[in-house]
Amino acid sequence: MIETQQLNLPFEEVWNQIDPKIKKTFDREQIKAIQKILNPSANNHHTVDLRISLPISKLNFYLVFLAGKERRSKQRLQYERALHPLWTPINSLFLIVALIILSASSFTIFFDVLSSVSYTFSSLEENPTSIPWIDNESNCEYTHRTWRDDKCWDSEHNPLF
DSSP states (O other), X not given: OOOOSSOOHHHHXXXXXXXXXXXXXXXXXXXXXXXXXXXTTTSOOOSEEEEEEXXXXXXXXXXXXXXXXXXXXXHHHHHHHHHXXXXXXXXXXXXXXXXXXXXXXXXXXXXXXXXXXXXXXXTTSOOOEEOTTOOSHHHHHHTTOEEETTEEEETTOOTTO
């Protein structure tokens, strides 16, 4: 018997079911061809491949999101659409809940950003502060500031600084 080099469970299951007399008739090239066909990871290269397990209470759910170039034939696409229709009640409910969560998250983020931007613009009003290291009127006016109450005042001070 020719040993397999990588662990390929589907191949091992099929290989173990073949009569030993028939196994001896396969050469390396034939075995590699069968391994390639039965290797699930060899044909599943997706650009985006997210697989998440969600243990919620006593229920275990999983979520799979795959994206990539479409390589299936039109006939296979038609067959799979008939086998797994998109608009089932559960799928519709899931999409509605997902859209509600996405909308609520977007709304919250948008208004949080908007409120921080409005705070920034409202705080750009004049907020004078005294400059402690300038202690005479001539130096104060030389730096284009205002001398008042024996202090040098800077009216362009930004409280976010």
